[in-house]
Amino acid sequence: MQLNSRNRTLDLARPVVMGILNVTPDSFSDGGAYVETARALDHALGMVEQGAAIVDVGGESTRPGADPVDEREEMARVLPLIEALRAHSDVFISIDTIKPRVMREACAAGADMINDVMALRAPGALEAACDTQAAVCLMHMQGQPRTMQKAPVYDDVVADVRSFLGARVAACRDAGIDDSRICLDPGFGFGKTLEHNLALMRNLHAFVGDGYPVLVGVSRKSMFVKLHGHDDMSSRIHASVTSAFWAATQGAGIIRSHDVAHTVEALTLAAALADN
Ligand SMILES: Cn1cnc2c(O)nc(N)nc21
Numbered sequence: 001m002q003l004n005s006r007n008r009t010l011d012l013a014r015p016v017v018m019g020i021l022n023v024t025p026d027s028f029s030d031g032g033a034y035v036e037t038a039r040a041l042d043h044a045l046g047m048v049e050q051g052a053a054i055v056d057v058g059g060e061s062t063r064p065g066a067d068p069v070d071e072r073e074e075m076a077r078v079l080p081l082i083e084a085l086r087a088h089s090d091v092f093i094s095i096d097t098i099k100p101r102v103m104r105e106a107c108a109a110g111a112d113m114i115n116d117v118m119a120l121r122a123p124g125a126l127e128a129a130c131d132t133q134a135a136v137c138l139m140h141m142q143g144q145p146r147t148m149q150k151a152p153v154y155d156d157v158v159a160d161v162r163s164f165l166g167a168r169v170a171a172c173r174d175a176g177i178d179d180s181r182i183c184l185d186p187g188f189g190f191g192k193t194l195e196h197n198l199a200l201m202r203n204l205h206a207f208v209g210d211g212y213p214v215l216v217g218v219s220r221k222s223m224f225v226k227l228h229g230h231d232d233m234s235s236r237i238h239a240s241v242t243s244a245f246w247a248a249t250q251g252a253g254i255i256r257s258h259d260v261a262h263t264v265e266a267l268t269l270a271a272a273l274a275d276n
Pocket residue numbers: 058062096115116117137139185187188215216217218256
């Protein structure tokens with residue numbers, strides 16, 4: 001299994017880690033664009049050192065209740081970092097954005113992949129993904145970040161999410177995006193209750209069976225608060241790393257994580273146990 005982008009290929013014969021790099025004012029204290037970029041670059045290179053095969057750069061928070069960020073501000077946050085990271089590393093760089101202009105500018109600055117939580121539904125997004133020739137992650141979300149967790153409902157969450165992703169793949173094909181550039185993501189926590197998230201985790205093999213690399217992102221998410229009955233960061237991290245191990249055993253190709261070193265260790269164990 002592999003993921004193509006322009007003239008590069010990401011080998012997914014074994015699951016890889018996508019390190020999370022949120023460049024939002026709250027992500028690196030004391031502000032100041034240069035300080036933020038320098039600190040963010042250090043963090044990115046640290047994740048590469050720990051074994052991340054992809055660095056996912058995001059300038060607009062997608063967490064539940066998050067406020068939108070305008071295009072200019074988002075580009076001001078992410079473009080300097082993408083340029084700096086490209087100059088210092090050949091790691092696969094992903095841009096976490098829903099905006100076509102940000103997709104285009106990020107790819108021009110050196111990004112290899114578009115990670116779109118809206119699965120290229122914004123006007124112009126399919127064209128941007130086609131023109132940039134970047135790899136693409138199509139993720140399922142019910143509703144919008146501001147309201148998606150209010151009361152999510154599905155007939156059959158697994159079937160509904162798979163059907164949505166199938167329709168987005170068809171839209172990509174119609175837009176001239178080659179299958180080899182596409183990976184799919186059930187979108188844990190994006191308009192899902194704990195029960196919905198667990199059903200999707202339980203049925204990851206079905207998504208893997210659809211024939212595209214599967215990206216799983218549960219890192220530090222609030223779904224674990226209800227599962228554990230309490231909320232502390234170490235519990236969330238333990239559950240995230242354990243989930244990464246589970247997802248790898250089910251055939252997931254990319255694990256999106258804040259905690260790269262621990263997740264790499266979990267995937268190393270999963271690979272060792274899979275080798276027969
Ligand atoms: C940006 N972002 C936050 N959570 C995510 C997830 O689960 N998947 C993807 N592809 N992106 C995410």
